[in-house]
Amino acid sequence: MKTVLVVDDSRIMRNIVKNTFSLMKIPCQFIEAGNGKEALAQLQGQEVHLVLLDWNMPEVSGLDFLKTVRAMDAYKTLPIIMVTSESAKYNVIEALKNGATDYIVKPVNEKVFAEKLAKITL
Numbered sequence: 251m252k253t254v255l256v257v258d259d260s261r262i263m264r265n266i267v268k269n270t271f272s273l274m275k276i277p278c279q280f281i282e283a284g285n286g287k288e289a290l291a292q293l294q295g296q297e298v299h300l301v302l303l304d305w306n307m308p309e310v311s312g313l314d315f316l317k318t319v320r321a322m323d324a325y326k327t328l329p330i331i332m333v334t335s336e337s338a339k340y341n342v343i344e345a346l347k348n349g350a351t352d353y354i355v356k357p358v359n360e361k362v363f364a365e366k367l368a369k370i371t372l
Contacts, residue, residue: 253278253279254281256280257282257285257288257289258304259304260304264282270358274360274364278300285310286307286312289315293325301328301329313344313345317349330350330351332354335356352370354366
């Protein structure tokens with residue numbers, strides 16, 4: 251079974267993301283983190299196949315987490331999809347330039363998730 255790390259400082263948003271996956275009948279297990287610092291600890295503690303990452307979080311932002319993880323050889327090819335309310339073109343470009351696999355603007359829905367996930371092997 252694949253493991254998905256859902257990183258968002260909002261517990262409600264983490265639940266929405268998990269519920270969207272459940273509705274799509276994608277068999278996976280979830281681990282959660284409320285910020286980038288927790289996410290780094292979770293990532294290094296077990297095998298993760300996909301990261302769904304918010305941008306604005308306390309302690310370590312999504313972008314800083316992304317930069318840190320992409321600098322580590324072990325995670326160069328790990329799919330990381332930004333799931334954020336940051337919709338400015340500048341933010342999208344910044345995330346992709348720093349190694350995000352893809353970008354989803356909240357609110358999330360099954361159709362958008364399906365399109366983005368179709369591009370990666372989960």
